[in-house]
Every structure is written in structure tokens, then in C-alpha cells.
Amino acid sequence: MKLTESPYFIIISAVITLMALHWLYRCLSSFFNTRHSCLGRTSPYHLFLRYLVYPRATFRLRQIDTLSPLGFVLLMFYFTGTAIFNFVGATTIAEKGVRAAQLALANLIPLYFSSGREFGAHILGISLETYGIIHRTAGFMAALQAAIHVTIGYQNNAFNLSSPTGFNGLLGGCMLLSLLILPMVKRRVYEVFFITHLVCAVIALVAIWRHIDSSHSQSRRYILASLCGLTATGALQLLRILYRNVAVGRKSVRIVARPYSEDIVQAVLYIPRPWKVRAGERINLGVPFLGLFYLFQAHPFTIAWWEEDCEGNADSISLMFRARTGFTRKVLDCLEPDREYWAWIDGPFGPSSPQNFGSSREIADFGHILMVTTGIGIAAQLPYIKELLRKYRNASVNTQTISLVWQLDRTGDWESARDWLQQLVKEDDGYVCFLVSGPGPFEDELSIPGF
Known part of the structure; x- marks a missing residue:
């Protein structure tokens, strides 16, 4: 079977086409972002947002963020389609084992698209949450298909650990499995997770390459495609880092x-x-x-x-x-x-955008804005107030009022943001209403008029 006739090649091509269409949609929606449908809330777009994008599931899958109905449907299509390809055209147990191996290799391409989530999401033009779901789902499917391949090979006595092929296959499968376990410690030891995750990913790719026989050129093409994608995005990211940190005649960061x-x-x-x-x-x-x-x-x-x-x-x-x-x-x-x-x-x-919560892509297009934060979470709110005040002075904002509720966790929270707050006070003329409570230079609760 030629590569272009392979169902996996067709799937990958379809994914790339969908990404291109998504990019085109973002360009068109950015162009028409100031135009609203005359149908208002009954327009297909608003109905699409209301019933498929806005709602969130009450349950959470392991390592998968809360899904919208649309995300859940797409995820089910992905799992169902993969399960179908596990059986279509494979009549014997041995063929099904080979099919599972090929599906695992096909899932490596999105898995190794970029060395970092931020840069990968930036290139594709999708949110960090969406990229994280794609990455974790592809990793889970690659590990699952590899486990099926190893199990079938062991049952058919075609799996010999004493041979380099068998050992590298088991090593690659174990590395893929470890990549599913490592995120459990991400929040506790981020630095250890990052290095270990990268090392396991490299070992997995090398072990899988050595596991595949040189005569299976089609299977190795999936590895080469993964390497090409990772190399290309890595080179772009390196050039971006050099550009941002090095300037002729100026000090570095x-x-x-x-x-x-x-x-x-x-x-x-x-x-x-x-x-x-x-x-x-x-x-x-x-x-x-x-x-x-x-x-x-x-x-x-x-x-x-x-x-x-x-x-x-x-x-x-x-x-x-x-x-x-x-x-x-x-x-x-x-x-x-x-x-x-x-x-x-x-x-x-970034930046973080409210585009998933209406037809507008700018926070300045909303009439009333309520911000709620605790502790040093104020650091994530101040930039929006600063930006809105600048646009307000230039008469380029639709926002009428901004209300910020800040619960202080410790006494040092106020001191850390005091200088920035004072600068905003000088620029404000009653546009922002600020309510602060908690330990600090206030009493139990203090409202600052005009801020």
C-alpha cells in the first residue's frame, strides 16, 4: 500500500486541512469582528455558542480539562474513529497488533509537534487549553495503542526481550506510559517534570526508531514526520528567542x-x-x-x-x-x-481573549466588567485595568464601568501592588470601582470611591 493510500495518511491530511480552515476562520472572524448578525441571539452563530461552546461538563477526565459539548463530541469522534481503524482491514490477531503499532506511530505526529505548549498553540492559532487537550489525548492514544501492540506481540510469542528489537519496543512503550504519569507531579515539582518529560520523550522516539525494522519504511516515515515537525517548530522557536533577546547595540534582557x-x-x-x-x-x-x-x-x-x-x-x-x-x-x-x-x-x-464568550474578540467591547481575585492574583487583573484606562482616555472603549473585588490573603499582598495601584489612581477619574477586604492597611473592608 502506498503512503498516499494509507488511511492514516488521509487522517493526518484531514487534520492539517482542518487546521488551515481554522486559521482561515480566525482571519475572517477577525475581519468581521465588529459586525453583528441582525438575528441577534437567534442567529446560528449565537445558538452554536450557547449550546455547544458555552456549557461545560460537570465531570473531569483525568488530565483533560473540562470539556464543552462540542469538545466532547469531537473527542468521541476521535476515539470511535481510532477504534474502527483498529479492526478495518485487519483480519488476524497479528495484523491487529501491527495496526495498533501504526496507529501509535500516527499519534506521535501531533504529540511531537512542538517542544512547548505555548509555542505550539501560538503557531496553530488555538488556545492553550485546546492545545493541551490535543496533546494529552494524542499521548493517551499513543500509549494505549502501544500497550495493545505489546500485549498482542507477547501473546503470539513474537516479543523477545533478549533481542534489541523487543527490548527497544518495550522501552519505547514504557516511556510513552511514563509520559502519562508524569503530569501528576507537574504542579508540585514543575522543573523536575519539565526535564523528565523531555528526556522520556526523546528516549521514546529513539527506542521506537530502533524497534522498527529498516524494511518497514512506511512506519519509519511517521517517526521522520514527527522529527521534521519538531525540528521545524524548534528552529522557529529558537529564532524567535534570539530575536527577542538579542539586539545590536543594546544589552540583552x-x-x-x-x-x-x-x-x-x-x-x-x-x-x-x-x-x-x-x-x-x-x-x-x-x-x-x-x-x-x-x-x-x-x-x-x-x-x-x-x-x-x-x-x-x-x-x-x-x-x-x-x-x-x-x-x-x-x-x-x-x-x-x-x-x-x-x-x-x-x-x-497570548494574550488571553474573551473570544469564546461572544462575537467580540476584545474585552473593551463589553459594557460592564467585573473582576474578582484573591492574593497576588491581582497581577493578572491589573494589565486589563491599565489597558482599559488607556483606551478610555483615547475614547476607543465601550466599557462603562469596571468593578474589581480583591480579597487580600496576607499583609504583603497590598504592598506588592501598591505602586502600580497608585499609578492607576492618578489616571482614573471614577471609571473604576475597587473593593478591597482582608488583612492589610485597611480595616475589615474598604471601598475606594473612584477606584
Whole structure:
């Protein structure tokens, strides 16, 4: 069977076509984002959002985010279609084992599309949540099909661990299985998870390549396709990092850390290539000074604040986070206050958009905005207030009022954001209503009129 006649090739081609159509849809919706249907809430688009996109399932699948009805239907189509291909055209047990192996290889292509979720989602033009669902689902299916292949091979006595082929096959399957288990410790030890996840992924690909006989050229093409995709996106990401961090005649990225209270850190990054920051944008930050283990490791953060030059581009950005373990704890313990250190960034990614909650793609198009946050979660809200105030002064916003409810967790929460809040107060003339409660320089509850 030729590669172009393979059902797996057809599936992959269909996926690429759907991605292209999705990109075209985003371009068209961006062009028509200011036009609303005369049918209002009865238009097909609004009905589609109301019944298929907005609702969320009350249950959660392991390592899969809460799904909308549309996402659940697509997921069921994927599982059902894969199960059908497990049997169509395969009459004997041995053929079904080979078919499971080919399906596992086909699922490696989306699995190895990019070395990072942020950059992969950025290239495809999809949300980080959607990319995460695709990545985890493909990983689960690859491990499941590999397990079926190993089980059938063992039952047919075609699986010999003493041979290099059998050993590499088992090693590759174990690595794929470990990739499903590792996310369970992601929130506790992010740095260990990141390195271990990457190492297991590389070992799995090498072991599977050595497991496949050289005469099975079609099977090896799936590995080559995975490598080509990973190499291409990796090269693009490297060029993006170099562009963002290196500029002729300017210093590279510098970080200055300022601790607040016991465990809150405000980090200012001076960047060589300014860009127009949007509220909700994120970056990945690496600080080589923290040690060899952190030399090429980046940690994700949301941009909390930025200072603009005369052209409206940010020449410095600020982050705010609470030191816990790993990278954030090392930043607090190892970086001296108000001293510059070399750093590097990858990004920006985002921004977060309200496009999934109506026909508008801009938060400034909503009439009334309510923000609720606790602790240093204020760092994720301040950029939106800053951006809305700027647009309000330029008469380019439809928002009439902004209400922010902030519950302080600790006394240091207020101190860490005080300077930014005072700057917003100077720019505000009663547009924002701010309600603060909790420990701090307030009493039990304090409402600040005009802010």
C-alpha cells in the first residue's frame, strides 16, 4: 500500500486541512469582528455558542480539562474513529497488533509537534487549553495503542526481550506510559517534570526508531514526520528567542528582583526589543545565574505591568509571583535585591481573549466588567485595568464601568501592588470601582470611591 493510500495518511491530511480552515476562520472572524448578525441571539452563530461552546461538563477526565459539548463530541469522534481503524482491514490477531503499532506511530505526529505548549498553540492559532487537550489525548492514544501492540506481540510469542528489537519496543512503550504519569507531579515539582518529560520523550522516539525494522519504511516515515515537525517548530522557536533577546547595540534582557514580605517577588525585566504589550500576555523566563540546572529552563509567567516608551512600546515588563519551590524559590533566595542579572525570555504568548464568550474578540467591547481575585492574583487583573484606562482616555472603549473585588490573603499582598495601584489612581477619574477586604492597611473592608 502506498503512503498516499494509507488511511492514516488521509487522517493526518484531514487534520492539517482542518487546521488551515481554522486559521482561515480566525482571519475572517477577525475581519468581521465588529459586525453583528441582525438575528441577534437567534442567529446560528449565537445558538452554536450557547449550546455547544458555552456549557461545560460537570465531570473531569483525568488530565483533560473540562470539556464543552462540542469538545466532547469531537473527542468521541476521535476515539470511535481510532477504534474502527483498529479492526478495518485487519483480519488476524497479528495484523491487529501491527495496526495498533501504526496507529501509535500516527499519534506521535501531533504529540511531537512542538517542544512547548505555548509555542505550539501560538503557531496553530488555538488556545492553550485546546492545545493541551490535543496533546494529552494524542499521548493517551499513543500509549494505549502501544500497550495493545505489546500485549498482542507477547501473546503470539513474537516479543523477545533478549533481542534489541523487543527490548527497544518495550522501552519505547514504557516511556510513552511514563509520559502519562508524569503530569501528576507537574504542579508540585514543575522543573523536575519539565526535564523528565523531555528526556522520556526523546528516549521514546529513539527506542521506537530502533524497534522498527529498516524494511518497514512506511512506519519509519511517521517517526521522520514527527522529527521534521519538531525540528521545524524548534528552529522557529529558537529564532524567535534570539530575536527577542538579542539586539545590536543594546544589552540583552536584564532582570531586577524586588522581594516583598516573606515570599512575594516583583521582577522587572529590561528588554532590548520593545513591543506593544497586550493585557493577558505571557512569557517564559529563564535566569542562568540560578544554576546549571536552570540554564536552558524557562518558567511561565503572566506580565503584570509594563512601562512604555514614547512610541507606546514596552521597554520594561514586570512580573509578580509568590515563591514556593524550585525556580520561584531560587529567584527569591539567590538574586540580590535591586541588582541586575542576565536573563532570557521566550514570548510573548497570548494574550488571553474573551473570544469564546461572544462575537467580540476584545474585552473593551463589553459594557460592564467585573473582576474578582484573591492574593497576588491581582497581577493578572491589573494589565486589563491599565489597558482599559488607556483606551478610555483615547475614547476607543465601550466599557462603562469596571468593578474589581480583591480579597487580600496576607499583609504583603497590598504592598506588592501598591505602586502600580497608585499609578492607576492618578489616571482614573471614577471609571473604576475597587473593593478591597482582608488583612492589610485597611480595616475589615474598604471601598475606594473612584477606584
